[in-house]
Amino acid sequence: MMLRRIATPVAALASAQQRNVTTACSQESVVKIINSRGIFNPERVKAATAEYYNLGFDKTYALAYEPNVIAEHVYGYICAQAENAAGSNFAHASVSNTTENTAFFFCSEGDQIEYIGKVEEFVKARKHLTKTHAVSVRSYHSKDDKTVLFTVELTPFKNPTPAKAIAESKTPLLDIVSTDKFLDLRSGVAKERYQELLNRKHSSFTPVFAINTDPEHPDQHIVSVAFKADRPAYFGLLTSVINEVKSARVTKKFLETFSNGIQIYTLYVSGTNAQVLAHKANVSGLLPFRPNSAIERLFTSGTITAQKSLFFDAMMNFAFYFSPAAESEDFTRLATMVEKEAVGLTRLKSLRATLTQEIMSENYLGELLETHVDLSILIYNDFKAGSTAEGRADIQSKINDRFDRDVHARTIFTSFLRFNEAVVKHNFFKGEKAAMCFRLDPKVFMPKLDFPRVPHGIFMFQAPGWRGFHVRFTDIARGGVRMIISDQRSYRANKLSVFQENYNLAHTQLLKNKDIPEGGSKGTILISKRHLAGLDEADKLSFFRQYVDALNDVIVPDQPGVVDNLKENEIVFLGPDENTAGHYPVIAALHAKDRGFKFWKAFTTGKEPSLGGIPHDTYGMTT
Numbered sequence: 290m291m292l293r294r295i296a297t298p299v300a301a302l303a304s305a306q307q308r309n310v311t312t313a314c315s316q317e318s319v320v321k322i323i324n325s326r327g328i329f330n331p332e333r334v335k336a337a338t339a340e341y342y343n344l345g346f347d348k349t350y351a352l353a354y355e356p357n358v359i360a361e362h363v364y365g366y367i368c369a370q371a372e373n374a375a376g377s378n379f380a381h382a383s384v385s386n387t388t389e390n391t392a393f394f395f396c397s398e399g400d401q402i403e404y405i406g407k408v409e410e411f412v413k414a415r416k417h418l419t420k421t422h423a424v425s426v427r428s429y430h431s432k433d434d435k436t437v438l439f440t441v442e443l444t445p446f447k448n449p450t451p452a453k454a455i456a457e458s459k460t461p462l463l464d465i466v467s468t469d470k471f472l473d474l475r476s477g478v479a480k481e482r483y484q485e486l487l488n489r490k491h492s493s494f495t496p497v498f499a500i501n502t503d504p505e506h507p508d509q510h511i512v513s514v515a516f517k518a519d520r521p522a523y524f525g526l527l528t529s530v531i532n533e534v535k536s537a538r539v540t541k542k543f544l545e546t547f548s549n550g551i552q553i554y555t556l557y558v559s560g561t562n563a564q565v566l567a568h569k570a571n572v573s574g575l576l577p578f579r580p581n582s583a584i585e586r587l588f589t590s591g592t593i594t595a596q597k598s599l600f601f602d603a604m605m606n607f608a609f610y611f612s613p614a615a616e617s618e619d620f621t622r623l624a625t626m627v628e629k630e631a632v633g634l635t636r637l638k639s640l641r642a643t644l645t646q647e648i649m650s651e652n653y654l655g656e657l658l659e660t661h662v663d664l665s666i667l668i669y670n671d672f673k674a675g676s677t678a679e680g681r682a683d684i685q686s687k688i689n690d691r692f693d694r695d696v697h698a699r700t701i702f703t704s705f706l707r708f709n710e711a712v713v714k715h716n717f718f719k720g721e722k723a724a725m726c727f728r729l730d731p732k733v734f735m736p737k738l739d740f741p742r743v744p745h746g747i748f749m750f751q752a753p754g755w756r757g758f759h760v761r762f763t764d765i766a767r768g769g770v771r772m773i774i775s776d777q778r779s780y781r782a783n784k785l786s787v788f789q790e791n792y793n794l795a796h797t798q799l800l801k802n803k804d805i806p807e808g809g810s811k812g813t814i815l816i817s818k819r820h821l822a823g824l825d826e827a828d829k830l831s832f833f834r835q836y837v838d839a840l841n842d843v844i845v846p847d848q849p850g851v852v853d854n855l856k857e858n859e860i861v862f863l864g865p866d867e868n869t870a871g872h873y874p875v876i877a878a879l880h881a882k883d884r885g886f887k888f889w890k891a892f893t894t895g896k897e898p899s900l901g902g903i904p905h906d907t908y909g910m911t912t
Contacts, residue, residue, distance in 0.1 A: 316342055322360035329367060337367045345432030347541045347557075353427060353474060354440075362393060362438065369395040379436070380404070384411060390418070390443040398430070401437045402589045405525045408441050419546070421449040423468045426524065426544040434538065444468045446548040455549065462487045466547040482513060483545070483553060490515040490551050491827070494834035495723045496574020500563045509540065509559040512566050514573055516552045517828070523573070527554050529589045530573045536560040550823050569595070571721055577602045577753055583655030587662060600669050600717065603725060603751050605654045607711070608704035610788040612649060613737040649701070657698055658705075664688060668706050672717075675852075676709040707734055716842035719850030724752035726839035728855060740792060745808070746859070750839055754817050755832045758788055759840065759861070760795040763808025767894065768798040769866030770812035770836065772829060787815045812836070812863060830876070833869055837877045841884040860888055865895040875900060 316338050323334050341363045354362070361383065369381035381395040382404075392411050396404040412424055422443040429438045448454055451465045458465065463484040464472070475483070482499065490497045501511040512531070516523055524544060531537050542556040558566060572595045579585060584605075588598045658665045664687060671680045684706055692699035714728035729747040736743060745764055750757040761768070771794065775783045791813040799809025814836055816824060842848055844859050865874050874893035878900060882889035890901035 318356050319360045319363055322357055323364050323367075326364075334367070337370065338363050341366050344436055346429040346438070349541075350429050362440075365393060365395055366436075382407060390415065390422070392441050394439040396437050396439075398434050398437055401428075401439075402525050402528065404437070404439060405528065408439050408524065409522050411441055412443075415443060418443050421446060423471065423548070424544065424546040425468075425471070428524075428542045430538075430540050444470050449548050451548045462491070462549075463547075466549045466551070467545075471545060482511075486513055486515045486553055487547065487549075487551055490517065491549075494831040494838065495721070496571050498567070498570035498574065500566050500570065502563075503557065506559065509557055510561075510563055510566055512556045512558055512570055514554050514570050516554070516574070517550050517823075518552060523552065523554055525589050526576050526585075527556060527573050529591070530569045530576075530595050531556060531558060531566075532591065533594055534561045534565055534569065568720065572596070572599070575599060575722070575725065575753060577751075582652075583659035587659055592662060593666070597666065597669050599725065599751075600672060601658060601665060603717075603727060603749070604665075604668065604705050604708050605651060605658065606751060606756060607708040607727075607729075607749065608654060608701055609649065609651060611707075611711075611734050611738065612701055612704040614739075654701060657701055661691065661702070664691065664702060665705065668709060671706075672709045672712075676712075681706055681710060704734075713855040714843050714851065714853045716839060716848070716851050718852060719842060719848065722839060722842060723835040724750055724839040726750050726843050728843050728859075730855075742796065744792070744795065748812075748840060748843070748861075750814075750836060752832070752835055752839075754828070755814050755835075756787070756817070757812065757814040757836055758791045759810065759812040760791050761808065761810030761861070762795060762799045765806065765860060765862075766795075766799070766808035766810035767802065767862040767864060768795055768810035768812070769864040770814065770833070770869050771866040772814045772816070772833065772868035774816050774824065774829075774868060783815060787813055807862070810862070811866075814869075829868060830873070833873055834876065834880065837863075837880050838884070841881055841886055845884050845886050862888075862891055863893045865893070870895065 320331075320335055320338050323329065323338070324331050329337075351359070365381040365383050369379050372381065373379040378400060379395070379397045380400060382392070383394070384392040392408075394404045394407055408426055412419065415422075422445055424441065424443055426439065426441045428440075430436070446466070446468055448465050454460070454465050455462065461484055463480060466487070467483075472480070482501065486497060486499060497515040499511075499513045501513070503509040503511055514523075514527060524542070528539070528542070531539060537558050537560045540557045540559065542554070544552060544554050546552045576588075576595060576598060577584060584593075584598050584601050587593045587601075588595065593601070664684070667684050667687070671677075671684060674680065685703065688699060688702045688706065692702065711729045711731075711733040712727045713730045716722050716726050727749045729749055731744045731747050742762065744760050744762050745766070746761055748759040750759075759770070771791075773783055773787060773790075791811055794813075795809050795811035797809070798811055802809050814832055816829075816832065840861065842851055843853075844861050846858055863874070863877060865871075874895040875897070877893045878889055878896055881892040886892060
């Protein structure tokens with residue numbers, strides 16, 4: 290599978306867009322507007338305005354704003370200078386009240402992540418408008434990289450509920466889901482770029498991005514990334530991803546949201562090449578998005594890289610589901626008292642597991658990881674280097690010393706480290722992937738947990754919109770893949786129980802299959818909470834295809850970038866289940882065929898007979 294990359298130059302902007310700031314809006318008119326307020330000394334206004342015009346903002350700045358708006362910006366710039374002269378940071382926020390749909394913010398280059406957060410807060414305060422209004426964010430950087438301007442505006446969509454028009458109309462998608470102002474401001478070539486991204490995102494299950502060469506600045510690239518999300522909050526992540534490239538310089542960046550839920554972020558970047566930017570754009574599409582989480586704080590502060598963020602998220606997910614309950618003297622005594630009862634000990638262990646998981650929230654795991662990020666980075670480095678018993682023993686010694694009096698923290702960090710031992714095959718370092726997939730060896734960690742039988746193999750999946758598992762009890766096993774769609778109230782309970790449910794379903798399937806050669810298996814896809822509100826059939830199919838594609842990464846032999854310490858060819862079969870019946874089995878089988886899986890016809894049951902399938906309804910089959 291190859292992600293599509295665009296590397297063709299964008300045509301020159303129209304001649305009207307060649308005007309610079311001084312011809313589009315004279316300094317004199319801006320000075321006059323500011324002086325009419327009678328607040329600052331006229332000489333200071335004149336000098337500050339001249340300085341502002343020499344910041345070197347891109348020429349599109351003047352085309353986007355009327356003179357009175359530019360005057361507001363210059364006024365804010367003077368206020369930011371005054372704050373800086375008084376000993377505070379160079380910063381200014383212009384947000385009049387909650388009824389206004391426009392705002393702007395000045396900050397220094399080093400504070401832009403903080404002010405991206407303020408932009409997000411401004412939009413969040415107007416969440417009631419984001420279904421009917423487009424969010425447009427424009428950011429310009431001065432030529433000396435010391436000053437950054439953010440502007441944000443909410444503008445009514447032409448069509449706030451576009452589904453019917455998209456299905457029935459032959460009108461280009463961009464014309465249906467954008468705003469009149471967006472269409473008026475963009476050149477024909479820019480519209481083509483947005484249209485292509487919208488089309489690809491509508492049908493793609495992999496990160497969608499484009500890398501274009503800027504024709505006016507051949508050493509500069511235009512990086513465009515499309516997301517589907519319920520609120521605009523990827524600016525900080527994308528900025529931090531690009532900032533990892535030490536030589537890269539961002540001159541301007543934009544965000545546009547569309548009424549079909551797609552957001553397109555565009556960054557103009559110099560100082561690096563298209564290949565590096567393509568890798569960064571792909572990584573950005575896989576990053577976990579949990580605002581104010583420990584991992585996001587570490588990443589946006591520059592403490593860890595995007596790659597470490599992805600690993601930490603997977604490591605935490607493993608620990609969340611597979612950390613053994615800390616032993617205690619009280620539990621041992623109680624277990625001795627009830628062990629002679631038929632189900633007493635089993636119920637006691639089940640209660641302990643449930644209580645342990647409920648107190649061990651992802652927030653707690655994240656705070657522990659953040660507090661001891663040095664140990665977390667050691668675990669990542671061990672994973673990256675290939676993880677050896679000697680390396681893990683050295684890290685375990687450091688964990689024991691650090692947490693000699695904190696049994697619970699020691700147990701969790703030991704689980705973090707055990708992840709490295711448990712992973713026997715993965716696509717983590719594969720350059721282009723739809724989701725992360727880790728083949729786990731259950732013998733490494735399951736005997737320490739309260740499960741009646743250790744499975745043959747477990748796959749753990751990670752993606753921004755969902756998490757999932759696949760459990761099989763024998764080498765050759767079959768069972769369905771269940772997509773779990775929760776409401777807001779039940780999501781937390783489902784998140785806690787998804788692996789236990791997956792295990793139970795696979796074990797039940799094993800018992801069902803006792804009279805046939807195949808053992809029992811089951812897969813689960815738990816949709817992320819933030820995707821529940823706008824979930825549609827296209828989203829469900831996209832998540833399912835990501836699951837199938839990531840699984841094929843690790844079961845199709847000799848895949849580039851896949852680390853294989855298992856050294857065994859595995860045959861995995863899937864079946865339909867809740868929310869994955871109908872055409873899903875056909876899509877999965879044909880995708881496996883495209884990926885080169887030798888047994889693609891047997892990859893799923895429930896297909897039509899022409900593809901080697903057996904209709905489940907006809908024969909009363911279940912998976």
